[in-house]
Amino acid sequence: MARAPRLGPYICGIDAALDVVSGKWKGLILWELDAHGVRRFAELRRGLPGVSEKMLTQHLREMETDGLVHREVYAEVPPRVEYSLTEHGRTLNRALAPLGAWGVERIRREGHETVDAAEPSHL
Amino acid sequence: MARAPRLGPYICGIDAALDVVSGKWKGLILWELDAHGVRRFAELRRGLPGVSEKMLTQHLREMETDGLVHREVYAEVPPRVEYSLTEHGRTLNRALAPLGAWGVERIRREGHETVDAAEPSHL
DNA sequence: CAGCATCCATAAGGATACTG
């Protein structure tokens, strides 16, 4: 099953925003889709080293429900499904930019380990 | 025990930033401390309706470890402890502002329920 | 290819009682 419909009320805007980006891969999914415009399931999977099929599917479904991601299914054999960001997804991604910059600073400051992405860098 | 020292490497800045604000009350703790400058344990508790002592203590300790919060203990009877933000805490809070604004928009858009804060509003 | 179903391990959060 997916995420339960969030029981209590939100306390503030941060709370409401964090609710839709919390999840191990959601920030990265947002980044991938924003960078490439459109991605198929398998492409997305390759872009997120270590993600399981289950988690990728689950996160994509939740983000679809939250109005961040658009899912386009083509009735072909073999099946093809393309994911892209909605306008809300794009604005969220822009709102996340300063946070990402802060995070990069934190990594640099504390000398955390990072992964080497095949594509140049998300940093 | 508190949070484990985070096993894997960070994938991107968002990832590294989310790691320190994930936790049911952390965004709000940041907000409270930024708004008031200095808060005692009990004041903080009143500002976070519904938080348990355990979670508040735990979150504060993690945020201290992450260099976001400063904890000042006064050797008095009865004991007094004051919490405030470090410079890193303040910059994080600023980086969170656009996300908070996005969240407020989302609440408005989707008609989510919110709590009525005693103090004017976190929204 | 793009998934769904099932089972399982760990992490996050909460309730309650007690203390320097």
Next chain:
DNA sequence: CAGTATCCTTATGGATGCTG
């Protein structure tokens, strides 16, 4: 006042196998 300690429930994420 400002916490600890303990026990318990739920949420999150992962492994594996199967399917239209």
